[in-house]
Amino acid sequence: MSQHRVIVVGGGLAGLAASVRVAEAGLPVDLFSLVPVKRSHSVCAQGGINACNEVARQQGYSEYEHFDETIYGGDFLADQHPVLEMANWAPKIIDLLDRMGVPFNRTAEGMRDLRLFGGSLFKRTHFAGATTGQQLIYALDEQTRRYESEGKVTKYEYWEFLWPIIEDARCVGIVAQDMRTMQVRAFRADAVIMATGGCGLVFGKSTNSIICNGAAAARCYQAGVWYGNPEMIQVHPTAIPGADKLRLMSESARGEGGRVWVPRKPGDPRAPKDIPETERFYFLEEKYPAYGNIVPRDIATREIFDICVNQGMGVSGENQVYLDLTHKDPEYLTKKLGGILEIYEKFVGVDPRHEPMKIFPAVHYSMGGLWTQFTKGSYNPSEPRPKHKSGSPAPLGADVGLGMQLGAINNMMTNVQGLYAFGEVNFAYHGANRLGANALLSCIFDGLFCGVSVVNYVRNDAPSKNPASDMPASAFDRVVDQENKKSQRLLSTVGQGSADAATNPYLIGKELGDEMTAACTVVRTEPRLEQCLKKLAELKDRYARVRLPDDAPWSNQSFTYARAVGDMLAIADAVALGAKGRKESRGAHYRTDFPDRDDTNFMKSSVARFDAASRSTTVTFEPIDASLILPTARTYGKKDVDAGAKKPAMAGAAS
Template sequence: MAKQRVMIVGGGLAGLAAAMKLAELEIPVDLMSLTPVKRSHSVCAQGGINSVNAVTRQQGDSEWLHLDDTVYGGDFLQHQPPVKEMTEWGPKIIDLMDRLGVPFNRTAEGFRDQRRFGGTLFKRTAFSGATTGQQLLYALDDQVRRWTVEGRIKIYEAWDFLGPILDADGVCRGAIGQDLVSMEIRAFPAAAVIIASGGCGLIYGRSTMSMACTGSAASRAFQAGARYGNPEFIQVHPTAIPGADKLRLMSESARGEGGRVWVPRKPQDPRPPREIPENERYYFLEERYPTYGNLVPRDIATREIFSVCTEDGLSVDKDRLAVYLDLTHIPRATLDIKLGGILHIYEKFQGVDPREVPMKIFPAVHYSMGGLWVDYEKNAAGGLTMGSPRNQRTNVPQLYAIGECDYQYHGANRLGANSLLSCIFSGLVVAPSVANVIKTAKPAEESLLKSAVAEKQAEHDQMLRRPTGGENPYLIHQELGNVMTKSCTVVRHNNVLREAIDKVNELGERSKRCSLSDSGNWNNQNVMFTKALRDMFPLAKAILLGALARDECRGAHFKPEFAMPGLTATDPAELRREAEAWVDRFDANTNKWLKSTIASCDKQGEVSLSYEDVDTTLIKPRPRLYGLVGAGMIEEVWKARQAAKSSSEGNGSAAKSAPQPAVAH
């Protein structure tokens, strides 16, 4: 009997890493992708990929500290074992990518160079110019091409994933795809299906994401019964270039290489920025966060830029919101070698040379921390049991998710340069798990495949036949984007979220009455866009409902009503009392809200929420105190209480809070 095949949906870093590793394990792979895989959204990742390295290790860094930075930056909302495993694989993954030919920047002596990224004080980030995602993707693409020639991988480019095929027991037996050119709908039997379809930024209309990032593949799995974790955690990147069709990313590496964010102290100072003297510039991140400066975690940088423009009225322009991101103090040659790619983008799209004139930037929707819920199996060392069929598996047996479309690694906020790592890591990890699953998987029955195709074909035909309902899918998409951007990005209010839910429900109904301007059956982009649009609604609802229910501030989710402001007292005793109260409130909030939102979708597209405890057995949650007034006193109170707790528990066997030597594999 021929070996059963595995279907991967999506050919970005995660999908290609999985395909390559499965091919090495001699498992036949099919991969479907909306675009030629080389054009996947991973190419847009700019700054780099994190891991502890030889230099940082000797400065006191370790895999454990990388884990600590990741979960602290993510406000403790991610299960810690998968993150521990990921940070331990970090150095090995970068070595592997180096072996595959990625042209990482080099030091004078020929070692890989590293730069600093947000949320850490170590230079952990390996990079390849300012197009690291592109370079990593191409190396994986080239490896996959090698296996394609040898016949182990078959790629279906320009195919859309319409949904998983589930049998009567709810087990995934394959996938339904539709050819974007011929419009053929076909069943792909598979012993396992791996969704690697990336983020869902297009739900917000314009974002830093690519046109393929509609979230439709994840949504189709969600609608078929896969659960979706932490939907409300959407990262808004602090620095993007506003545009009519897209908000283009300006990488955090610009700040990692010394870029400084500022606004003129005088609102809308009309002078050209370089003529404004130093003492009339407000370097608000550096002033407010002396330790991390311009490299505070993204959620914080975003809120500060947003509030300096909206609340303090210090936007550099009168009619649109923006702050300066200034590189002009750095030598041109350095900029060209380390940041050439992104400066080129700014120059090309804005017509201004950022080496000479400070860039104008503003936050934009950038990354989905949430995604399809996936499982893992923990080993004795607190990491993952390799090859366990549970790793990266959704709640639907034999349906897996990896990369940005899973919810596993980044909690409430992702640190810069951790996404490339989590994508490649989850792709490599899922391969042995799937290899074990398919040993015992039964082949799908022909009748199941046929009926799945028939169902999707009927839906498709009906969409083309539908009498005019008058609605325009492109305009509905714009409206959806506006509602989501207004209600559920940087600052969230319950009354606004409630209105947004009503509006999104209404738009969702209207999206069912779209009149297609193309009813043909050849490369019909109109009908495929409309399908993707309709599938945005279940996820949009999950995002809004998750945000509405979560009455707290955590990472990227910020509700001013529930914020825990810094301390105000000047008298030491009073300050202490305030700090005690602050910590009480923190503990109460942790008890109530340190849990992942789990969204489920029923057959009618209705979304409901439940919650899941977070595995924080490795590093005990502690308050994120970046730049908070009174942080010193809060920390003192916090530490005193922890000490008291562990002595009352006897031998201090509670969570390890000190750095531990990492377990080597």
């Protein structure tokens, strides 16, 4: 009936939820992914997915409190209306996933089981073992396969997104490359949804999959899409150090009672089980009596960093602390956390049921991302409310449309018409710090809720009058030419003499990761950021002279990687400039030279814009929607404690 088509780039939770929703509405979907979609990075999410539920509700919790926690957890940086809508939709999303057959853990009665997670005093996290992301993406993968078998979704797996096609300020398709045949071609579409996840590889080793290099977002950014809050990078407090990546040790380990500690005596040589309780420093529990081990991630990360780096109290004098589950029943642990304990066992060779794990923080998630818009819903109080008192009655119900207007065409549309950004790749929802188990939620919420916006845009707006299929070929050919020229330039460097350390793409990538990790993660300062920007300039200069090791016209992975390094450098610039511009501390962004939050000047989104002519980035600070909740100090009830004092150890709030 219709010649309209929609392109989805990325087959993780956001991309699959969007594909299913758009296909269901009757628009054919072309789905692009670097990998078979079932292998997308969403599989790595472990702990769970948050939503208000009947048990928590009867204990005083509500969708409104979930909203309030998310804003507070994000240190008041997120635009507030979209977060409200996400929290309101969360229970519906759990129900839908349940209908799709996700094996959520069950109570004795057969209800969905719940666990505690960071930033909340209520159990509101639904989970499937400790591989919740894997189970959720499998459910959506299955539904997508169903539509694929009905001809409603066409998959382009092992295809890499290269550039958006923007004609008269409207996105009308993409150029992509088959990673096997290396064929480059244009695909027309009336709307393009970017659902390409985060950019962990910019930091070298992270908890992210090898495909999460941020290149797709970086290409949109260099094509004129704005990038919001680039400096907001989450460093997860608990990861397993490794040679190729830093493997995540889920927050659910703490939600299920895991306790973080170091010996009170620095360098204590005894085995952990030989150190008595009184000689262990449970620093999170002592400093944060209410939340204990389940303080939000940025706080836990800074405390662990401080213990190891500033106080020299890391286990065995190294940068590591204990994450201890050995006080819990091993069988219980296997049921609730089997998947993550298995990872530790496989990669470290130690069974965490019997010996405390050694962990350290690692880059994990990008709260920032492509800048997106939204249309406010019907809840618009005359003035913002004070922060919600936990457990007190909700000030409003959970009706659809209070936070965002369902179907408004600009929901999660970037500044480029027809180009949307869903999931981790956008900058909405998580502000300056993401709460655990809110990522899966925001991805699926975008796909389902904002998928409707895409359908309405295609059917009722510009594409309905002037579909991409009717446009002249020249617009598409031009971008194909541009990409072919870029490829030829890179491939022509093969045989122009061997790469040395300065021009080897892998070494440039490694130095980029080392520099970004050193300058732009847990602690940031003006001089170090200046130094980082100089290093980035040097790397860009070296990248211009990069030498590739392989000019094969077939499945050329080193070429694909080398091309992405150029894009990673563009994102790195935005991260460092955002961090330099934000002269305050907020959430994951901590400046020792500006240790306090500055709401007057910086309760604002940083927006990075790329100038294609000069290839330079400018960052401006722009007002946010803070019309629903008044900001308060974000302390999580912190107390000052002395590491040396032998206080009686407190039970974690989670245990």
